[in-house]
Amino acid sequence: MLKMTAFWVISLLTLSAWAQAPASPSKATSSKAVQSKPAQANANANAKQNAVKTGPKPKTQRPTPLAPETPMGPDELAIADRVHQGHLPCELGASVRMEADDSQPGYFYLHGKGFRYRMHPVATTTGAIRLEDRKAGAVWLQLANKSMLMDQNKGRRLADECANAEQVAFAEDMKTTPPPSLIDTTGMGR
Known part of the structure; x- marks a missing residue:
């Protein structure tokens, strides 16, 4: 009976140790554990030197495109000529700034x-x-009469009622002389 109990205790301890062992290879079999301590210190020093040499990349003021974009066609360039640039105040005290990309005509930075x-x-x-x-x-x-910035991924507006002086004047003119209704309620449109 004592042999049987000892067998079960050893089996349970073995199973318990096996269940708590990490799923990754043990340190004894990994290549880093096989290295001697001086070799590990040497590898760590080399890694630190490489990190110091490369260092973090400096931040650029404007994002640069990853791949060269195709040049704009005449239609897109005609649209780009009509874009309002500069500082545009928006509703609730917000504002945006639209600037042309000097390196590539037709592209703009909006921030x-x-x-x-x-x-x-x-x-x-x-x-x-x-x-x-x-x-x-x-x-x-x-x-x-206004401009707005929308986030299509989240389905919401980031900035609304942004306008330069020309758009403000047009909005005021719309208040005094509203455009004709899209739905004719007078019966004259038959």
């Missing part, structure tokens, strides 16, 4: 509090000016 996008014009059927940063999912829509 504000907490975001910066590199945008390019996209032709629309409505006549609205649309700029996109497809990588980030950002869309800038410029209408006659």
Whole structure:
């Protein structure tokens, strides 16, 4: 009976130790454990020297494109000529800044509090000016009376009611002489 109990105790201890062992290879079989301590210290010193030599990459002021973009066609360049640039105040005290990319005509940098996008014009059927940063999912829509920045990935507006002096004047004119209704309620449109 004593032999049987001892057998079960040893079996349970073996199973317990086996269940607690890590799933990765043991340190005794890894190549680092086989190295002597001086060799490990030497490898660590070399790694530190390499890290010091390369160091962190300096941050650039403007993002650079990963791949060269295709040049803009005449339609996109015509849209780019109509984009309002400079400082644009928005609703709730927010503001954005639209700047042309000097290195590549037709591209723009749009930045504000907490975001910066590199945008390019996209032709629309409505006549609205649309700029996109497809990588980030950002869309800038410029209408006659206001502009807005939308995040397509999250489905929300990041900035709204952004306008330069020309757009503000157009919005004021719309208040005094509103455009005709899209739905004719007078019965004259038959």
